[in-house]
Amino acid sequence: MTKPIRPRRSMLYVPGDKPRALEKAKTLACDAILFDLEDAVAPENKARARDGIAEAVRSGAYGRRELILRVSGPDCAEDFALASALPIDGVLLPKVESPATVADAAARMPHPIWCMIETPLGVLRAAEIAASSDRLAGFVAGTNDITKDLHARHTPSRTPLLTALSLMVLAARAYGLAVIDGVHLDLDDLDGFEAACRQGADLGFDGKSLVHPNSIAIANRVFGPAPEEIARARAMVAAWEEARAQGLGVARINGAMVEQLHVDDANRLIALADAIARG
Numbered sequence: 580m581t582k583p584i585r586p587r588r589s590m591l592y593v594p595g596d597k598p599r600a601l602e603k604a605k606t607l608a609c610d611a612i613l614f615d616l617e618d619a620v621a622p623e624n625k626a627r628a629r630d631g632i633a634e635a636v637r638s639g640a641y642g643r644r645e646l647i648l649r650v651s652g653p654d655c656a657e658d659f660a661l662a663s664a665l666p667i668d669g670v671l672l673p674k675v676e677s678p679a680t681v682a683d684a685a686a687r688m689p690h691p692i693w694c695m696i697e698t699p700l701g702v703l704r705a706a707e708i709a710a711s712s713d714r715l716a717g718f719v720a721g722t723n724d725i726t727k728d729l730h731a732r733h734t735p736s737r738t739p740l741l742t743a744l745s746l747m748v749l750a751a752r753a754y755g756l757a758v759i760d761g762v763h764l765d766l767d768d769l770d771g772f773e774a775a776c777r778q779g780a781d782l783g784f785d786g787k788s789l790v791h792p793n794s795i796a797i798a799n800r801v802f803g804p805a806p807e808e809i810a811r812a813r814a815m816v817a818a819w820e821e822a823r824a825q826g827l828g829v830a831r832i833n834g835a836m837v838e839q840l841h842v843d844d845a846n847r848l849i850a851l852a853d854a855i856a857r858g
């Protein structure tokens with residue numbers, strides 16, 4: 580069954596032990612919040628972070644935003660107990676490297692499952708992981724961990740990561756999962772951030788994971804369809820209906836060859852635009 584389209588242009592990490600950030604996120608225009616219990620929270624603050632996230636989620640003040648909890652590890656019983664007790668939309672597992680990790684998480688709590696793909700083994704097994712469970716909702720790229728494990732360098736072009744990023748997109752698309760690009764570290768480099776978003780969108784990612792509110796508007800713009808793209812898509816669908824009424828299986832529309840597959844893609848873009856407009 581085809582899953583309904585949900586905008587995931589911008590997914591903001593919010594450390595569970597930062598009350599001001601938890602509060603601010605209620606007002607931000609991100610499509611999703613990744614409440615973090617893993618790397619952004621020091622070991623001595625994990626219990627406080629769980630309490631902070633529980634109170635924040637139970638406030639009910641995050642509106643339409645998709646709420647996802649990143650647990651601190653596959654064995655953290657307290658984190659899974661919290662996930663089970665909260666009205667959230669998903670749980671994000673760090674450093675997934677095998678279907679067994681997904682199966683174990685599925686047995687521990689009832690929510691849709693997201694996997695961080697962020698180790699060489701996780702990347703190489705991405706297809707196996709993606710195929711492993713109908714509880715899976717998507718992948719999030721952990722570009723910092725991969726860069727570290729590859730002994731690669733952070734470069735503006737992200738050339739060292741392109742193989743890993745494309746393998747994640749391939750695996751996700753093969754099994755109908757969402758796929759979200761990794762974070763941009765330089766908070767003041769918004770031009771570089773926008774370039775990375777464009778590259779991620781070109782590669783096929785649905786959106787970008789973010790660490791700071793200053794990047795939400797750019798991610799929403801780059802990963803959302805532009806008004807002229809929506810208008811073009813609607814015009815294509817209308818022209819295609821006329822072509823089909825004449826019995827054509829291929830048509831020339833605005834100077835381009837169009838077949839059913841192009842119309843399917845136009846309809847996907849229109850559905851995304853409509854979902855964004857509904858808010």
Ligand SMILES: CC(C)(COP(=O)(O)OP(=O)(O)OC[C@H]1O[C@@H](n2cnc3c(N)ncnc32)[C@H](O)[C@@H]1OP(=O)(O)O)[C@@H](O)C(=O)NCCC(=O)NCCSC(=O)C[C@H](O)C(=O)O
Pocket residue numbers: 591592593594599600601603604615618619695697720721722723724725761762789790791792
């Ligand atoms: C990166 C930061 C530590 C920067 O903090 P700071 O310099 O204090 O931010 P600002 O003063 O500019 O903040 C301005 C206001 O915005 C709020 N804020 C900041 N960040 C967030 C956020 N993420 N969500 C919500 N609100 C946020 C501040 O509270 C200020 O508001 P106010 O107090 O009302 O004025 C900080 O941005 C931060 O902690 N970001 C999140 C870091 C994080 O979650 N990291 C883990 C995820 S990334 C990762 O794990 C990588 C991955 O696994 C991989 O391998 O690649």
Ligand SMILES: [Mg+2]
Pocket residue numbers: 618695697721723724
């Ligand atoms: Mg990581």
